[in-house]
Amino acid sequence: HVLLHQTVVGLETKVQMEMAGMYPDVVIGCIGGGSNFAGFSFPFVADKLRQGKKVRVLAVEPTACPSVTKGIYTYDFGDTAGVTPLIKMHTLGSTFVPPPIHAGGLRYHGMAPLVCHLYNLGLIEAKAYPQLAVFEAAVQFARAEGILPAPESAHAVRAALDEALEAKEAGEERVILFNLSGHGYFDLSAYDAFLAGKLEDYEYPEERIHEAIQRLPKVAVG
Numbered sequence: 025h026v027l028l029h030q031t032v033v034g035l036e037t038k039v040q041m042e043m044a045g046m047y048p049d050v051v052i053g054c055i056g057g058g059s060n061f062a063g064f065s066f067p068f069v070a071d072k073l074r075q076g077k078k079v080r081v082l083a084v085e086p087t088a089c090p091s092v093t094k095g096i097y098t099y100d101f102g103d104t105a106g107v108t109p110l111i112k113m114h115t116l117g118s119t120f121v122p123p124p125i126h127a128g129g130l131r132y133h134g135m136a137p138l139v140c141h142l143y144n145l146g147l148i149e150a151k152a153y154p155q156l157a158v159f160e161a162a163v164q165f166a167r168a169e170g171i172l173p174a175p176e177s178a179h180a181v182r183a184a185l186d187e188a189l190e191a192k193e194a195g196e197e198r199v200i201l202f203n204l205s206g207h208g209y210f211d212l213s214a215y216d217a218f219l220a221g222k223l224e225d226y227e228y229p230e231e232r233i234h235e236a237i238q239r240l241p242k243v244a245v246g
Contacts, residue, residue, distance in 0.1 A: 027138055030246055032159070033203070034101065037173020041201070042055040046207060048079055048201035050187055054179040055083040058136025064203040066138075069147055081148040082187075083139070086158070087121045088226035091115060091135045092143055092150040094233060099243040100134060110241060113140045114226065117236025132235075154225040158182045159218040164209065173213055174206035 031214050041047055051068045061083050071077040084188040085092055095114035102108035104118055115134040122133075142148045162178035164185070165171065173181055184202040191198035208215065 025063035050176035052202040
């Protein structure tokens with residue numbers, strides 16, 4: 025239910041866009057468990073369903089933990105101990121251990137069921153980025169705007185920059201709305217490591233995905 029509580033963020037954003045006399049062509053948010061992304065984007069998804077708005081909704085996750093872009097849509101436990109009810113979601117397997125990336129808030133094996141359902145229906149899109157590309161965008165954003173984004177939020181920044189560059193290359197106007205969901209002032213060590221060239225890209229190995237998926241609970245669906 026926290027997803028619906030969080031939609032106050034998206035509802036307030038819609039009012040801000042109305043005050044600016046604009047409506048987004050694309051709505052972007054980082055995604056880990058789904059509450060931040062859903063809270064920001066669900067009011068715009070509602071516009072798609074109720075009003076036929078042609079807005080794209082893009083969820084952005086790390087390649088180190090690609091729950092939506094590489095996960096299986098099936099029933100799984102919401103925790104590593106296997107004590108929660110089984111939940112239908114995109115999952116890498118509840119036994120998976122994520123690589124040590126700095127976007128700790130995005131290192132979850134599954135995804136909120138409502139987000140997964142919308143993705144399965146084709147109402148939202150998903151994209152995964154490696155860690156270095158995300159930090160490059162974060163530093164560029166900080167230098168331009170004077171705001172240091174959290175590593176999690178920087179995934180949305182990366183996607184927004186790419187959308188802008190794509191629109192520029194295509195010679196079209198595109199209203200890009202993204203959620204800067206947190207600051208990075210508690211992540212200065214991560215930025216220090218990036219600027220010192222010590223950060224590495226991580227991608228969740230295909231064999232590990234296969235291994236974790238083999239351990240998924242067996243559920244009979246009638």
